[in-house]
Amino acid sequence: MDKFDDLLKLDLQVCFPLYAASNLVTRTYRGVLEPLGLTYPQYLVLLVLWEADSPQSVGSLGDRLHLDSGTLTPLLKRMEQAGLVRRSRDPKDERRVLVGLTDAGRALKADAARVPETLFDAFGMSAEDIEALRDQLQDVVRRLSKKDVPAKPGESGAKPG
DSSP states (O other), X not given: OOTTTTTTOGGGOSHXXXXXXXXXXXXXXXXXXXGGTOOHHHHHHHHHHHHHOSOEEHXXXXXXXXXXXXXXXXXXXXXXXXXXXEEEEETTEEEEEEEEEOHHHHHHHHHHTTHHHHHHHHHTOOHHHHHHHHHHHHHHHHHHHTTOOOSSTTSOOOOOO
16 A cells, blocks of 8 residues: 555545535526526626725736636626626726726626525525634635745745746
8 A cells, every 4th residue: 555545535635625615616606696697706706896886906806806817807808798897997007907887787786685695595504604614714715825835745835936
């Protein structure tokens, strides 16, 4: 038996349950968001815009959602074509593109208000357990977004160059 057998078992990996949970959560959201005419990534963009209720730069949206501009730009283009957002050049810096809500995008917020409760029910967990899970996952995201991950287990982390 190889010394790496246990390290390479699927059920012992932290990545797999995160991956599977992400897929299943996204699939669950899909069923709830479809009647609103939204995809899951579009919903995430709207959450950020509803929270701020002021135009955001594409860069700040990307930072907040951990998406690169190559993914975000076509997504925003489709949202603009659907009449949910408006993209414009920043008058203070023509290189920056600002994204703001249209009236239709703002109005969709009322319909979307039922989405979190529907998903909360789908989880079948207590509010406290969901909050604890969310907090742990936010901590994982914070740690990994620092890109200060060791190259090998047991080694100190070094930022990639």
